[in-house]
Amino acid sequence: MNYIQDFVAEISNYIKNENVELNAPMKKYTSFKVGGAVDLLVKPETYEEVSKVIGLCEERKIPYYIIGNGSNLLVRDGGIRGVAIKLSKLNGININGEEIIVQSGAAIGEVSLKSRDASLTGFEFACGIPGTIGGAIAMNAGAYNGEIADIIDTVTVVDHKGKVMKLTKDQLELGYRTSVVLKKNYIVLEATFKLKKGEYEKIAGRISDLMRRRREKQPLEYPSAGSTFKRPEGFFAAKLIEDSGLKGVSIGGAQVSEKHSGFIINKENATAKDILDLIHFVQKTVKSKYDVNLDTEVRIIGEEK
Incomplete structure (x- = not known):
């Protein structure tokens, strides 16, 4: 030390x-x-x-x-x-006409609400995503038929040598839960999004509806990392897990949510090992039953105890 x-x-x-x-x-x-x-x-x-x-x-x-x-x-x-x-201290949000310039540590949901308040449409899909802008760009975060790729214009990043670069949408290589930011381990500093003028009431109504749907369908009352697994091509992870009889299955304090099978939750003082063991059990079971590999969407780092 x-x-x-x-x-x-x-x-x-x-x-x-x-x-x-x-x-x-x-x-x-x-x-x-x-x-x-x-x-x-x-x-x-x-x-x-x-x-x-x-x-x-x-x-x-x-x-x-x-x-x-x-x-x-x-x-x-x-x-x-x-x-x-x-990067939570880097949380500035600035609106310039139909553009919104956001620092990487700003909460995605906060950006969605600021866009609403300025009567700008395009960011509604992100209202309930619990991450920050930097992570959202790295993962090309999406929900409810929208994703970062739909509205991103440019991103300022720094590489591991300290070189600052501005990347265009094409240079970001945005795909399903991936980007050049992930592939090359860039650090996002700032992003510019291009939105469109809309009607405040319609935008606010859409956000309210999406937030209601999220509360009804997702286990927000428990600690989790959102969707645990990526969507396998041609399948839905939650359906595969539920059809494998894993809904509600627990290891230690970790549980496959009874509300949404795509979520593994910390139900009762789980350890990271509990969660990892349950992730591996779900992957093994789904592979055995359907011959489908479930890749984690959650990022796993650190050392075993």
Whole structure:
């Protein structure tokens, strides 16, 4: 841990003390509410701070991980060796005509509501997605027949050498739950979306309807990371899981939701191991019954305990 103490001493020149946390429990920073501690959590407030922290990690060969609000993240019980860079302080949202310019740490739902308030349509589909803009772009997040690819214009990213680049929609290589951001491990700093003028009442009504549907169909009362599995080509993950007789199945404190089989939830003080064991059990069962591979949508990092 001496290397972390040295690292903290160096970044204290430009990162505020309140934005640095040693041995930060990741269960506090993930929607699953599980996981061990990360050696160091840093919350940069500017793009320059992001670049400096990444540059120092690279120079010192310290592993680092970018996290938004931890809504699509499962950290193993042994925690994370290295540095977690949480971008939640980079949360600016600016509207310029029919464009909306958003920093990577802004909550997707907040951007959807700001768009509504400006009578801009196109972002309604994202009103209930629990992630941040950076993660949404990396995963080409989508819901209710809409996705980031439909409205994105440009994205500013930084690579692991500290080079800042502006990427067009075509350069983002957006596909189902993937992008060049994921493939090349870029860090999203900012994005510009192109929306259209609409009627406030219609936009607000659509958002209200989608939020109601989400509350009715998804187990929002329990910690989870949203949809646990990607949609296999030609199938629906939740239907495969339910048809395999796995709805409500539990391992430890983790459960396949009785409300929506596509969600694995932390029902009662689950460990990350409980959740991982249940994920593997679901994958094995569906493969055995239907010969379909279920790939996880949730990102899994950290060490075993």
